[in-house]
Amino acid sequence: MFCNQCEQTQNGTGCTEIGVCGKDPDIQSLQEILLYGVKGMAAYAHHARRLGKVDEAVNAFIEEALFATVTNVNFDMESLFELVLECGSQNVRVMQLLDEGHTECFGAPTPTTVYEGTKAGPGILVTGHDLADLADLLDQAAGQGVNVYTHGEMLPAHSYPKLRAHSHLAGHYGGPWQNQQWEFPAFTGPILATTNCILIPPDSYKDRLFTTRVTAVPGGKRLKTNDFSAVIAMAKTSPSLPDRKVRESTIGFHHSVILSLADKIVAAVKSGEIKRFYLIGGCDGAEMGRNYYTKLAQGAPQESVILTLGCGKYRIRNHDYGTVAGLPRLLDMGQCNDAYGAVQVALGLARAFDCGVNDLPLSIVLSWFEQKAVAVLLSLLALGVKGIRLGPVPPAFVSPNVFKVLQEKFDLKLIEAEPPRELVQLGA
DSSP, rough: BTTTTTSSSSSTTOOHHHHHHSSSHHHHHHHHHHHHHHHHHHHHHHHHHTTTTTOOOOOOOOOHHHHHHHHTTTOOOHHHHHHHHHHHHHHHHHHHHHHHHHHHOOOOOOOOOEEEOOOOOOOEEEEEEOOOHHHHHHHHHHTTTTTEEGGGGGGGGGGGGGTTTSSSSSEEEEOSSHHHHHHHHOOOOOEESSSOOOOOOOHHHHHEEEEEEEOTTTTTTTEESSOOOOHHHHHHHHHBOOEEEEEEEOOOOOOHHHHHHHHHHHHHHHHHHHOEEEEEOOOOOSTTHHHHHHHHHHHOOEEEEEEEOGGGGGGSSSSSOOOOOOOEEEOOOGGGHHHHHHHHHHHHHHHHSSSSSGGGGGEEEEEOHHHHHHHHHHHHHHHOOOEEEESSOOOTSSSSSHHHHHHHHHOOOEESSSOOHHSSSTTT
16 A cells, blocks of 8 residues: 555555654545545546536546645645535436436437357357447447457446447356356457456456456457457457356346335335335455345345446346246346446435435445545445445555544444344444
8 A cells, every 4th residue: 555645665564654754644544535535536537428418517526536645735634524425426417417328329228138158159248337338339240240248347238228239249248257267268258348447357358358448457458449349359360258158137227217106115114015225235355244235135135126336247147036026126226337227216205205314224334445445435425325335354544543434424334244134223
């Protein structure tokens, strides 16, 4: 970890006391939270900009926030905490811009059944988050005799009408980002990585890995423009994929879809058919303890609805949850940046019930791994959402004192080894 104050690496852990370089550890912690939050927000803003959606107020805040992390600029906890929460507010705006960009460019998502597996013939695998890259590839690959498959957080692409209108968008292959090490070698065609969720490739597939713009890894081929002719040409000469269906899944529960059912949901809650909502999602990883989310989802009462988004969905989606009140109990809302949709659903239900978000029968349990997850968490805190559970391990960049403040202000909790009984009780 790089210390902003002494400009040295402190054994990979950062400065932990004033004596190391003169900086209070709580100031250091808040600056790092702000820096990671801005990094995550910048990733979402980049995607939104590529879709023609920008906001000068967001750009101005990014400048201000980065300036606040420069050496000797800010040693005041109160003002830094304000900037941290403002980062969350600005990220809500960025996610709104991205949501608008997606729907304006590709149509409003609708519930869709997705073929998972491969089909006979050559194929290209697209991973990451950038739907603009996928759209350009689909346009260029049309009529070329090559199928295109999504991977990881690209799964929600199938719910957008203008993307699934391409007949060669053949299906979805594989699971979360950390499974690349065994899923990618088994895919015989080229792989296109559009964002940061990419591992350094081994020899088994590095000659087939392409990345876009700022995304780059040793051994891969970085494309500086959206000319995907080299990817398509490689696919045409690659061995055919097998005709192998793994499963079908239903996705596409965009916030507009769920809120269109608000009257039905409210009636089901009032009648007792639905008694609780769970938002279980976030950013997945390979660490021990992430089976917590699986246990929680599968242990949730039958009279509950589970909302999920991000690659954290892969911890809970391989289970038949059935239906409740005529709705699927598991509603896949999309990518991690679609957390804006979850916010809209919570706000919409609060309006429908004439109560605050924190008064809803709603439990939010998030897995975190990287900067975008930090930005999403800050957005929820900026909106005043309380009682969030976070895990599977505490963020190392949050000092004990800062975490204590977050607990006091927002009732932020760390997950435990097992879901506590009160979390799966209907009256909780």
